[in-house]
Amino acid sequence: MTSAIIITLCLLLLLAYVFDLTAAKTKIPSVILLLLLGWAMRQLSEWLQISLPDFNPILPILGTVGLILIVLEGSLELELNRSKVGLIRKSLLGATVPLLVLALVLALAFRYAGHYGFKDSLLNAIPLCVISSAIAIPSVRHLSAYSKEYVIYVGRAGLQFYSAERSD
Numbered sequence: 667m668t669s670a671i672i673i674t675l676c677l678l679l680l681l682a683y684v685f686d687l688t689a690a691k692t693k694i695p696s697v698i699l700l701l702l703l704g705w706a707m708r709q710l711s712e713w714l715q716i717s718l719p720d721f722n723p724i725l726p727i728l729g730t731v732g733l734i735l736i737v738l739e740g741s742l743e744l745e746l747n748r749s750k751v752g753l754i755r756k757s758l759l760g761a762t763v764p765l766l767v768l769a770l771v772l773a774l775a776f777r778y779a780g781h782y783g784f785k786d787s788l789l790n791a792i793p794l795c796v797i798s799s800a801i802a803i804p805s806v807r808h809l810s811a812y813s814k815e816y817v818i819y820v821g822r823a824g825l826q827f828y829s830a831e832r833s834d
Contacts, residue, residue, distance in 0.1 A: 772794060
């Protein structure tokens with residue numbers, strides 16, 4: 667049983683590497699392909715009636731660690747100095763204003779379509795509005811340095827806003 671788990675993890679790691687290599691050619695972020703792979707593996711295990719352990723307790727931890735690693739990897743290429751203050755302000759506005767506007771619009775749609783309270787509607791709308799750093803940061807490899815920095819700062823602002831919301 668242990669060798670089967672090790673072989674499966676190695677195969678999944680190799681597939682993730684292949685997805686990372688093909689992401690440049692297909693223009694599909696490797697995270698999307700990994701999500702589809704996970705969904706397909708879940709469907710296949712249910713169809714073949716393979717019992718899997720309950721991963722729900724550790725999934726939030728693994729997801730948070732993975733997202734932090736993605737953001738830190740993108741941040742390694744950044745240089746923080748006084749000349750970047752304008753870019754940081756623009757990226758903060760570029761992350762916050764659309765997030766708030768879209769969250770309010772979705773919250774109002776949820777409220778009137780589902781007859782929920784505004785607070786519950788807003789709490790359900792915010793995760794749909796956050797720009798995922800896991801998708802945005804790996805997708806900027808072929809952009810100019812200025813555009814890459816902008817997207818990384820926007821991704822970091824979105825991550826900080828989302829983690830602040832989750833801790834409340």
